[in-house]
Amino acid sequence: MKKKLEMLEELQEVEQLIDTLKAAQDALHAEMGGISQSVDLAREEVDVLQSSLTQFESEKAELEATHAAELENIARSETNMKEIKTNKEFQAVGREITAAKKQVTEIEEQLLQKIGQIEELAGELATKKGKYEEIVENSAERIAEKQTEIKKIQSDIDADITRREAVIKGMPASLVKKFTLLREQRRGQALAIAKDGYCMGCNMHLPPQLYNNLYKNEELLTCPHCQRILILKLQQQ
Numbered sequence: 001m002k003k004k005l006e007m008l009e010e011l012q013e014v015e016q017l018i019d020t021l022k023a024a025q026d027a028l029h030a031e032m033g034g035i036s037q038s039v040d041l042a043r044e045e046v047d048v049l050q051s052s053l054t055q056f057e058s059e060k061a062e063l064e065a066t067h068a069a070e071l072e073n074i075a076r077s078e079t080n081m082k083e084i085k086t087n088k089e090f091q092a093v094g095r096e097i098t099a100a101k102k103q104v105t106e107i108e109e110q111l112l113q114k115i116g117q118i119e120e121l122a123g124e125l126a127t128k129k130g131k132y133e134e135i136v137e138n139s140a141e142r143i144a145e146k147q148t149e150i151k152k153i154q155s156d157i158d159a160d161i162t163r164r165e166a167v168i169k170g171m172p173a174s175l176v177k178k179f180t181l182l183r184e185q186r187r188g189q190a191l192a193i194a195k196d197g198y199c200m201g202c203n204m205h206l207p208p209q210l211y212n213n214l215y216k217n218e219e220l221l222t223c224p225h226c227q228r229i230l231i232l233k234l235q236q237q
């Protein structure tokens, strides 16, 4: 019986080691996810600025086209004026030209404003691009580090899996099955220490008869509350 319990304890220990190592790997994977997320975010910021800039550039081109068309209209009207016979017509065309010139001035103001916005945006974009490239370089390094760590942990896991297989080989299949099922049901803890009349797995009081039987070490005993296999630890231990 003592040997069975020892094997169970060893199995529990190696399972816990594997769990801890896997949790460490999961944490590293999560960190890697965080790193690539920050890269994506920086990339998005660059893309947003880039598309605003493209938008502004096309608005600028539109303003330039309107500006050119207005200038052409003015030139045409001025040519037409020379052939006008009546004073009334002359005044009408004159008003048209004045309005068109006012329009041209407005467009020029808008153009200047647009050019200013484009310059500002281009500067901002250059800064963000620089930051993005920095993040990309930096994160590639950090991700490589995490991957190395994950690999290192994996070789520890592999060693522990080999050890687990060796332990399992020496155990009755039914005991392994019981242990595995309990581990699944009891958040990774199939064994519990019995101490001072209590099960340390669920902190419930154990029936005195059961507790006494633990001293006899004749059979595997389980906690009636959490069903974990009990291991007696005497106070002095």
Ligand SMILES: [Zn+2]
Pocket (backbone or CB within 6 Å): 192, 199, 200, 201, 202, 203, 204, 223, 224, 225, 226, 227, 228
């Ligand atoms: Zn219990």
